[in-house]
Amino acid sequence: MQLLRRIFGIRKGELTKVAGMFFFFFLIIASYWFLKPLRSLVTVEKLGADSIRELKVLTAFVSAGVVVAYSLALTRFSRERLTLLVVGAFFWAFLLFAAAFAWLDYSNIVYYCFYIVIDLFITVNLSVFWAFLADITDAASARRLYGLIGAGGVIGGFFGSAMCNRMVDRVTPSEMILYVALAYLLVPVTVLIVSRRVRRLPEVAQGVIARAGRSRLEDALAGFRVVVSSRYFLGICFVLGCYELLSAVNDFSFHKAVELSFRSEGGALSLLGTALDGFDQFTGLDLTKLLDRLGWNVTGGSMGSFFSGFFLAMNLVALVVQVLLTSLVIRRAGLTAGLLVLPLTLVGLSAGFFALPVLGLVELLFLADNSLNYSMNQTSRELLFVPVRREEKYRALAFVDMFVLRAAKATAGFLLLLLPLVLEALGGVGMDDADISSLRWYMLLTVPLGIAWSVVAVFLGRGFRQLTARPAPSGGDAVRADVQPGAPMEGTE
Numbered sequence: 001m002q003l004l005r006r007i008f009g010i011r012k013g014e015l016t017k018v019a020g021m022f023f024f025f026f027l028i029i030a031s032y033w034f035l036k037p038l039r040s041l042v043t044v045e046k047l048g049a050d051s052i053r054e055l056k057v058l059t060a061f062v063s064a065g066v067v068v069a070y071s072l073a074l075t076r077f078s079r080e081r082l083t084l085l086v087v088g089a090f091f092w093a094f095l096l097f098a099a100a101f102a103w104l105d106y107s108n109i110v111y112y113c114f115y116i117v118i119d120l121f122i123t124v125n126l127s128v129f130w131a132f133l134a135d136i137t138d139a140a141s142a143r144r145l146y147g148l149i150g151a152g153g154v155i156g157g158f159f160g161s162a163m164c165n166r167m168v169d170r171v172t173p174s175e176m177i178l179y180v181a182l183a184y185l186l187v188p189v190t191v192l193i194v195s196r197r198v199r200r201l202p203e204v205a206q207g208v209i210a211r212a213g214r215s216r217l218e219d220a221l222a223g224f225r226v227v228v229s230s231r232y233f234l235g236i237c238f239v240l241g242c243y244e245l246l247s248a249v250n251d252f253s254f255h256k257a258v259e260l261s262f263r264s265e266g267g268a269l270s271l272l273g274t275a276l277d278g279f280d281q282f283t284g285l286d287l288t289k290l291l292d293r294l295g296w297n298v299t300g301g302s303m304g305s306f307f308s309g310f311f312l313a314m315n316l317v318a319l320v321v322q323v324l325l326t327s328l329v330i331r332r333a334g335l336t337a338g339l340l341v342l343p344l345t346l347v348g349l350s351a352g353f354f355a356l357p358v359l360g361l362v363e364l365l366f367l368a369d370n371s372l373n374y375s376m377n378q379t380s381r382e383l384l385f386v387p388v389r390r391e392e393k394y395r396a397l398a399f400v401d402m403f404v405l406r407a408a409k410a411t412a413g414f415l416l417l418l419l420p421l422v423l424e425a426l427g428g429v430g431m432d433d434a435d436i437s438s439l440r441w442y443m444l445l446t447v448p449l450g451i452a453w454s455v456v457a458v459f460l461g462r463g464f465r466q467l468t469a470r471p472a473p474s475g476g477d478a479v480r481a482d483v484q485p486g487a488p489m490e491g492t493e
Contacts, residue, residue: 018145020194021133022152027187028125029153029374031180032118033160033315037307038173039118040255045303046111049256055112056248056413059119064406066120070127071220071402079132083191086128087184093117094181102174127401130382132191134393136198137386146386147327150379154322157315157374165308223399226392232463233396235456236384239339240400241408242453243377246346246446247369248412253439254366257359260436262303314367315374322375330380336461338380340454342372347450354443357436384460387467415445 043052073082097117100110137145167176227233330338349365385393423441 014141014145016197017136017194018149020190020197021129021136021149024132024187024190024194025129025149025152026156026159027183027190028122028129028156030156030160030163031184032122032125033157033311034164034180035118035121035177037161037164037168037304037311038176039115040307041168041304042111042173043115044255044259047108049252049259051112052252052255053413053416055115056252056416057410058112058413059116060406060410060413062116063120063123063409064402066124067402067406070124071218071398079135080191080195083128083132084188086124087188090117090121090125091181091184094177094184098174098177098181101177102172123405131394131397134385134390136194146379146383147322147330150326150375151319151322153378154315154318154375158312158319161308161311161315165305165312168304168308169302220395220398220402223395223397224403226395227399230392230396232388232460232467233392235460235463236381236396237400237404238456239381239453239460241404241411242343242449242456243373244405244408245412245415246449246453247373248409248416249442249446250346250366250369252416253353253362253442256439257362257436258303258306261359262306310363310367314371317367318371318375321371322379326376326379329376330383334461335380335383335464336458338376338383339457339461342369342377343450343453343457345372347447347454350443350446350450354440354447357438357440359436362436362439384464387464416442419445 043049043055070086073085077085097110097114133149164176227237326338329341345368346365349361349368353361353365385397388396419442
């Protein structure tokens with residue numbers, strides 16, 4: 001234990017909290033990535049990739065209603081009880097889907113609902129997780145521990161996608177959903193253990209995780225005033241909105257390209273499969289065969305095998321980035337560098353795909369988007385909220401969750417629907433669904449957004465340095481996010 005504390009910077013009394021939150025994050029992300037390839041498979045095979053554009057809009061509006069319900073629940077339940085409520089809701093939802101996939105003959109309404117619920121699953125659970133973690137972590141310990149705790153998510157993503165890769169062609173979708181429902185029951189056990197432990201830590205405000213809060217809607221409305229009066233918070237909202245827009249475009253482009261490849265060629269080879277083929281030919285080894293014996297199909301085959309193999313490779317990249325690079329980059333190069341990695345990568349790959357619209361580049365674009373977002377970008381982005389006062393943080397987060405993210409997701413769906421019509425009306429550019437090259441025109445959205453995102457990320461990095469450079473007021477937990485991070489900052493009252 002002493003060795004672990006020295007290696008990872010864990011101090012006395014923190015081990016249970018860190019291990020518990022690591023496992024909490026692991027369970028959420030593992031469950032999501034176990035089901036995400038299945039969602040991609042049934043969406044593309046049964047509904048068609050074009051349905052993703054409508055699903056993006058529909059999901060945004062449904063999630064807005066769910067967030068309002070979540071807001072009302074915060075006024076009645078403590079953090080512990082709210083977590084139990086969330087877990088119970090999704091547990092029963094998974095049981096219903098397991099039954100529906102088995103007995104309702106895979107009707108389209110089941111596919112639509114499954115797509116939306118999986119999106120809600122990751123959105124709501126991440127909100128619960130990061131809010132809980134913010135409650136029990138101060139700014140100093142967050143800088144030490146967020147990278148390590150975040151590794152639980154990327155390890156969970158790799159584990160979940162690896163298990164999906166082994167099972168997707170061997171068990172029924174109904175059985176896969178049932179496995180997740182059972183594993184997900186470990187979340188409330190973990191939360192209760194962590195809660196009991198952190199109540200004894202001096203840096204955690206007493207009772208903060210045991211009491212109910214105000215309405216999330218009230219916080220969101222108050223958060224509007226906090227956000228519009230702070231260039232720092234406005235910058236965070238802009239970055240989050242840009243990511244949601246770019247991610248929606250990349251998600252649709254990837255799934256549409258895969259659908260077209262399977263339609264025209266009868267299959268698609270993932271980037272990892274292509275790399276392994278080249279490695280085998282160059283070295284004379286047969287690493288592909290070895291992985292296949294281990295139960296990991298990474299070279300394609302059925303559409304289910306392709307998606308699960310691709311997502312396995314994606315989470316392997318995320319794991320490497322989180323374990324080897326995230327903490328190193330943030331410590332050595334600063335938070336600005338951590339914030340810039342994803343937008344600059346997306347700008348470069350989007351421009352590349354616009355110039356050379358081939359399946360390999362759209363795969364690489366989607367891989368970079370997801371692997372970097374769930375590792376370095378997620379950790380860097382959450383750190384932006386650490387140095388501001390708790391009251392401002394909660395209100396700003398409520399506004400972001402309830403309005404900014406929902407609006408960005410809905411806007412992304414509408415843009416995906418409108419762009420083909422606009423291009424055809426303005427220049428007669430066709431969006432022929434039989435040609436991957438037609439997807440290049442969506443990059444007209446991603447490149448300028450990525451550049452604007454990068455500029456604002458530099459501003460946020462500078463603001464974060466100034467906020468953390470000022471000592472916290474006595475008796476306070478952080479400083480105010482002032483209107484202009486470049487101006488002198490006032491302490492808490």
